Amino acid sequence: MANGEFGLERELKIIKSGIRSVFTPHIPVDEIQHFFGREEEATRLVSVINSPGQHILVYGDRGVGKTSLAKTTCKVLLHRIQRGLFFEKSCDSNDCFSTVFEEPLEKSGIDFSFKERTQTHNESGGAGINLGMAKADVTSKREVKTTTSAIFKPNSPSWVANQLKDMSGVFLIDEADSIQSNEDKKKISELIKLLSDCNSDFKLVVVGIAKTGEELTAGHPSVERCLKEVSLQRMCNDDLKKIILNGMKSLSLIPDDYVVNKIVDISAGYPHFTHLISLKCGEYAISNNERHITRNTLKVALSEAVKDSEGALKRMFDTTLRALNKPAEYKLLLLTAAYCKSPEFRSAELREKLNSKFGVNIDSQSLSRRLTLLTKGDKLTILEKPARGCFQFTDPRMPSFLKMALNSDDNEI
Ligand SMILES: Nc1ncnc2c1ncn2[C@@H]1O[C@H](COP(=O)(O)OP(=O)(O)OP(=O)(O)O)[C@@H](O)[C@H]1O
Ligand SMILES: [Mg+2]
Incomplete structure (x- = not known):
């Protein structure tokens, strides 16, 4: 075998070079030496977190670098300026308000494994019970049986704020868009407001895919003053x-x-x-x-x-082409669309580009028909029509994928 058994020789050379910790397409950057650009956004993030009563929301399209910005700046900030704890939670669709804050709550001393405990001791011994506990005494002549049960309200923003407000540190809540319920998103906003009102040193950095900040705060009105927004654009x-x-x-x-x-x-x-x-x-x-x-x-x-590309992009590309009669024609059309300057394009622009780049002439009606066909289907389609006569890729990363897939197909542009 050219590269040794199962390509092991090749793998060894690659591992030894360290290239996989320099180019990391599938993991966010969290070290300053691998982090480039974003000076303005990083400066804003640092200054907001250092301003009393202010928290931050980072939003933007999928894959623009939101997590890398938040992680790198938080790490640098905590290392060089503030001392404090760093917590990180990557949310998924099963998360709700009470699950998001589990880790910092546990750090603050809440023991979620503790539900109820019964202790027996003689009359003179008083049980010293801490905040958050209810006590029920059953007294006999000689013994006191004390049942303590924990009163945890992880679902209540004011209870959570009370537990966390005296901590110092940063909590990065990533993938906040995965939280399904708007009620839970609103509660996070309420918590931010409460932490801000009591000038807590416990700061929240909320990160998620969204077109507007409102999508992540579920439009909570009073949080705006204390939650600053950073909209992250492409690099x-x-x-x-x-x-x-x-x-x-x-x-x-x-x-x-x-x-x-x-x-x-x-x-x-x-x-x-x-x-x-x-x-x-x-x-x-x-x-x-x-x-x-x-x-x-x-x-x-x-x-x-x-x-090695994301399955979702590959699948959409493959299923789109498989369903068409003349896939080669559509490949050219899609590749040309990928080279349009703005995300939204009109069929006239595409027609002009097809002609200037490939010398292909197509009448406007046939082109519109083909483009419209690419917006129709039961499942998510490769193109969508944001307005009459306008088209755009459903996934904004699709043009990059098409340029990779179709340029490697020998379609040199
Ligand atoms: N400022 C940067 N410098 C160098 N590489 C970066 C930078 N920002 C992001 N990257 C790289 O880009 C890729 C995507 O970054 P990241 O995961 O931070 O994006 P994201 O917006 O959080 O994505 P998603 O929406 O999928 O959560 C990663 O490979 C990361 O290493
Ligand atoms: Mg991310």
Whole structure:
């Protein structure tokens, strides 16, 4: 076998190089040396957390770098300026208000495993029971039987605020959009308001996928004053370039300018794709004992990157093409749409692009018909129509995926 048994020789070379901790497409960055750009947002986050009574909400599209921004800045902040505890909770659809705060509550001394305890002791011995406990005494002549039961109200924002307000630290609540109930989201907002009112040093950083901050706070009105918002947009090309160049340099790899520009172009502001393609380029070069990353390396890397892409994107692309009569035609159409400047495009713009890039002439009615077909179906479709005559990709990361999948198919643009 060329790369040793089951590719082990190749794997060993790659592991030894350390490339998988430099380019990390599937995990957020949490160390300053791998974190690029976002100066303005990081500065705002630090200053808000350091301002009495203020908490922060970070929102934006899927995959723009929300968790990386929140994690890296919190870690740096706690390390260099504030001393305090750091808690992190990644929410899922099963979470509600009471489950979100379990860890900090436990740290504050709440023992959730404790429900009820019965103690027997003689009359003179008084049981010292702490806050949060109810006491029922059953007295006999010689003995006192004391049943203590815990009064926990993890569902109540004011009870939770009371337990947490004297702690110092930061609590990162990630994937807040996964919390299903608006009631629970509202309760988080209420808690923020209560912590803010008592000037607590326990700060919340709420992070989630959303178009507006309101989606994550369920429109709670009075929280606005104490919950500052950071809307995270896609990364700019210069910062994406920094990810590639710094990473490659640390691995002693030399990418051609063409490769760097192409990776930036395909990424379209999404650092995930920058990491993914750079990783695949680097892995290929390292396993072949090469230092230069050339156009040919990129070609192999793109098809590897497609194999490693998120299942949801791959499935949507495959099922869309499988359902069509002339998939090659639609591939070209989708690839051209992926190169449209703004997320929303009109069929006239696409028509013009098809002509200038590929010399393809198509009448406007047939093009509109084809585009509309891509918005129709029982399941989630690859395109949607936000307004009459306007189209956009349902998943904003789809253009990057298409550029990877179709460029590696030899459709060089
Ligand atoms: N500032 C940055 N510098 C370098 N790499 C970054 C930066 N921000 C994000 N990344 C990389 O981009 C990818 C996506 O980042 P991250 O997981 O933080 O995004 P997200 O918005 O939280 O995604 P999701 O919506 O899926 O939770 C990761 O591979 C991460 O390593
Ligand atoms: Mg995230």
